[in-house]
Amino acid sequence: AWIRSQYEGVDVKYIIHDAVAREVDRETFFHTRESGGTIISSAYKLLLKIIEEGYNVNEWNIYPFQFSDGDNWSGNDTEECLNLLDKQILPISNLFCYGQVESEYGSGQFLKDLEEKFPSHETLITSKIPNREAIIDSIKTFLGKGK
Numbered sequence: 001a002w003i004r005s006q007y008e009g010v011d012v013k014y015i016i017h018d019a020v021a022r023e024v025d026r027e028t029f030f031h032t033r034e035s036g037g038t039i040i041s042s043a044y045k046l047l048l049k050i051i052e053e054g055y056n057v058n059e060w061n062i063y064p065f066q067f068s069d070g071d072n073w074s075g076n077d078t079e080e081c082l083n084l085l086d087k088q089i090l091p092i093s094n095l096f097c098y099g100q101v102e103s104e105y106g107s108g109q110f111l112k113d114l115e116e117k118f119p120s121h122e123t124l125i126t127s128k129i130p131n132r133e134a135i136i137d138s139i140k141t142f143l144g145k146g147k
Contacts, residue, residue: 003143011060013050019073021046039073040110044084057092064089064096065142067129069103070110078110082117090123097142101129 004010014029015021021042024032047064055062072078090096100111111126118124127138 011055015043015046015050017043017046023050038068038071039077040068041077041080041084044081044089048084048088051092062093064093065099066097067099067101067135068110069105070100070108070112071103071105072107072110078113081110082113085114085124086117090118090121093123095142096124097127098124099127099129099135099138099142101135102131 004012012026014024014026016024016029016032017039019039019042023046043066051057051062072081085096098111098114100108102108111128114124114126125142127141129135129138
């Protein structure tokens with residue numbers, strides 16, 4: 001809501017996923033709980049498809065936000081995610097924001113993998129979110145980057 005109040009022409013897309021990613025409306029995004037079989041690369045591939053089909057990166061500012069418990073199905077998929085980020089997503093993004101929510105169900109490993117692969121990447125910012133109340137602080141961290 002804050003971003004829309006500050007900038008004209010903002011277009012927001014929502015992606016949810018477990019083993020398969022799908023684009024949904026805002027209401028569905030905020031009221032759906034996905035469970036089990038997380039394959040993060042499915043969301044990254046859908047993100048790239050949405051950008052390719054509707055947003056010329058020379059005309060649009062691209063700001064993907066991802067929130068996760070840090071769990072991914074396999075190391076192979078994590079490798080694919082890191083590759084997609086490195087070769088395709090980060091180069092076209094003004095800023096890629098990853099917030100990892102503490103969860104009793106999630107491994108939390110994906111944040112560690114991101115920080116290891118991209119220790120100081122200029123278009124990637126991460127935030128550890130210990131509880132629901134910290135989400136707003138996390139978003140402020142992302143937006144405070146000013147890119």
